[in-house]
Amino acid sequence: MYKYNNFYKKNFIFKIIENDIKNKKYNLICTRFPPEPNGHLHIGHIKSVCLNFSIAKFYKGKFFLRIDDTNPSTENIKYIKSIKKDLIWLGFKWDENIKYTSNYFNLIYKYAVELIKKDLAYVDELNIQDIKNYRGTLLTPGKNSPYRNRSVKENLKLFEKMYLGDFPEGSVCLRAKIDMKSKIIVMRDPVLYRIKFQNHHQTKRKWCIYPTYDFSHCISDAIEGITHSLCTLEFQDNKILYNWILNNINIKKNHPKQYEFSKLNIEYGITSKRNINILIKNKIVSGWDDPRLLTISGLRRKGYTPSSLKNFCYSIGVTKQNNIIEMSFLESCIKSELNELAPRSMAILRPLKIIIDNFPFKKKIKLLIPNHPNKKNMGYRNIYFTKEIYIDILDFSEIEKKNYKRLILGYKVKLRYSFIIKARKIVKDKNNNIIYVHCKYYKDSLGKKINRKKQNVKGIIHWISCYYVKPAKFYLYKNLFIKKDIHINDNILNFLNKKSLLIYNGFIEKNLLENNSNRHFQFEREGYFFFDKKYSNKNKIIFNRILSLRMNDK
Template structure:
């Protein structure tokens, strides 16, 4: 069988990789607005970003969002992205994790070329910068205990008190720091602190620790060092060393930016990087703390980092999720300035949407009950389709066209399945004492076998405990009627298999507590180790005891000749593939990638209908759960609203937010259907939500369609569009009228943009020759030149495409 190619190898260029293909839609957020502004005013010659994981565990779904933002921003603006292993804490770090991180990112389709960096390669440079700070009087060696240091720092209401060692002279500080490096002192005896401001309201600036003594074996440096830099010292220095321009991190580091800026100023880096924060994305029913993930592994609660129930990318690969699905999810959840807990249904639906067009339909019986068709004299060979009519179509060349662009011959679009005298059906598809509304097989009742005809149950056998063990049935003529359809497998050809049915690892949406933002962060730069804080095992009580169920049954014979990495839709059961670790030879093991529908959500809805305890009723107009909190399950009416909005074009993440908020829905009610609807919905959720709830928006949704059209056509930049949107919301004036009155239209057609690009290349012959000679990182330089030449009217996304075409044409 030929199936769509779900995981084609990536090329050496980011533009051709699976990541770039899935993420082809332009990012549009407040960070890209900053990037555009910096390119327009010539602040940087090109954009450089970095993704800096610590190699003390495997990447997880939370990292996917951060890596997507870091890498895709650089791709969008013709810049360069780096992978950096932030390995300055020897405890828990290993080459295994470093290699795993790189393998997982390559699986996603990212290709950083030669731009991979290890922080540990620059230990000597960090040390030299530390000595420079000491010589400048900006750092000193402190010898108080950790407890005393914390006391002297004061609190939010009390300024800090100087350590008795704060005024050590430069020579004494240099001598002590060099002796710390030489290993003369015990762990904790001394630290190096920055001398900043003990009265600052920002506690991070109250003389932060820059270096500590730690005797531990480093997986790359061995025992060459016994002092290690702290995150707040190392991270900005490494950004500057690499030439990073826009250093993006999650919101919990917003106060740390002050240290970042202080170091850049005191060490006189130019041009210097800047730190920008974005809201962290948590995921319901999931733990993404590496410390807690390690507890799950080491405590035997899961089989390892690649256990398919884990949120690690390694586990998602083994589960059978494709990189395209993961990246589609990362694109959907969006960028904002606030923390947010994402409905896990957004991720699950991204996986289903991806597999629906890739997974051929076959039949498997997970809990078999033998059925004998008493009147079937000869085996019948049936031709059953791999693909339902709504997934495939006929192409002009006579082949069957699949939605992802692949094609196959008509003979390949079906498989042979033999109907034999003995077959297997699901045990739950027969009931000797059926409940009300049961529409499958019952004594004397009929049911249709998928693609094979209608059968009637005549009698059944039971064991000593009354369990049905064998069913005797009659195959009826086609004129017979049946109320339901069930799947089956012919017993003569059936292939035995083990089926692993995975479910959510935790029973509750937020296993870490009701307020995840109040929890001890997984990464604490104030502590000697990156992952510190008290050991928390409370989340373990929320483990789902039914997160893995194993059954033994049969799968149809057609799968025997298929590639081992084929993803299937087992009819009525879900999406499955062969476990790449445990499925070998004749020992078939199929793991369920995803159910066909959100069965968990349906269960929640059913439970939501139970009587509520007496108490205070929530306001009917209450806003959705606060950012970072746990969103309640959608009601059936809200799910229907999500379906309606996504059909109109809204992204699923936006649709789910809108469905929960009657204020936003009411505003969007008069939005113009069509190609602009998705953009208007996005603005409603990401730009107008707060003023809408405050009742201060004076513009109508219907007035936003022309502005969205101008943005889509490249007539205005995203920065201009958002500025106009904010002004229109406040004034009530039609956005398009503002654009026309003030001459804000970009006014650059393709011909004009190509003329500007040609002029830039002509004015920079040496750089053009260097690019064509292999220095492709110069694309960022050219992007900045074109943006300046266009006076900011060009859309950076279009610039990158036109530029690359012109450069490659030479």
């Protein structure tokens, strides 16, 4: 059950909508999610979708998915497919067919012509760098372009030439004529149209000029009847331009209203597509679905569930205050689910062979053990105790250590669900590495409670029979960065955690994946893991660790 209640009660945007409905401002509430198809969606997008979708659902309105496809140089059809896949996986359903900003290119073009005719837009021949220089700074006003005072007739002619492809790419653009001395930099004659001779995934080669986000976004909202245009705080200044455009074109009177909320920032993580592309280009991560990333595809591959991600976003709420959410809070949302739903199993990540000297070679003892210690309805399974077993190499020490409650040479330990054993002898190779450990087992210890002090038993460890296993790879993910708060302008390569991924070749119980549709497991004493079906095959079984059971294992 998603945590809607507090979300509705405390959300300031819902209060705005409640007031709008009370004043009969709208007959139908309409929201949208407008991603740009230049990368995969990330966890910040989930917060936005949760907000927009929940508003429409709560007020029995409409929720649209609109692809903001105004820049063919960075967009790709594969990203549109990934956007749809992510939203469907999360369980969000949009009304009507998917909408594209490119559907409105004809109308947007006509509105650009209308602004020119009103002497509110002009064709500028300054290059990109000159436009930037002329714009000024927060401390210094901008100055007018030398092309700003062209006649309406001349601007109409030049804009038509832009449309026909008579200018080289980057040589001219269409700019709004507002105020180069405005204290709001975005109002200093922003660019409305630019030339791009590239194939568009929807319109192909029909257009060679494309509207900017600021120009197309508000018009698309108005065309679709969006009532509340919701965006993050970095677009706060853009609201003035949003309203200026709608107020100066002949479009329906009920203009959408823009409201801003804080962006979702999680410690030790990034969501910037530009920075993710840097990581991919430098082969720091394997791709957009690398489980160390906060992309939806990465979180899905790591083992997060749709409900855990939505509960996280509903729990943190929506405010106007920027803050950094602790990674542990995100992890707690999936942990609470997996603690109830994930069956338990034993897996060995760093195998060390144990030979039971006083156990017959051909003998095996079948043990019936629960799949979950607190849920009998999850059933039981069989494991086997045999002469040779594996334990984790971290669970063995040649010498006694303080607070070390595992197998030590000359001491006893209890095997989970099984016997007490005692380490007697070590066999090493020429490089002084332990090959295996000889142990003795205590036949009468099965199924009996232990008194650690009286029986001199150090602790309880997990194990697995050498004869009833399947090899597997275990990917242990840690924080990708060592810096808690990564800023957009940081050189992210300076803050990489060089141990963000550890790979181990170990073993799982032989029948773990047979007749089992579950892909989430708790490997006892190791953590919660997810079977990576996408990248596994019959010769290679891969498990990604979602969470460690050990404290401070980041």
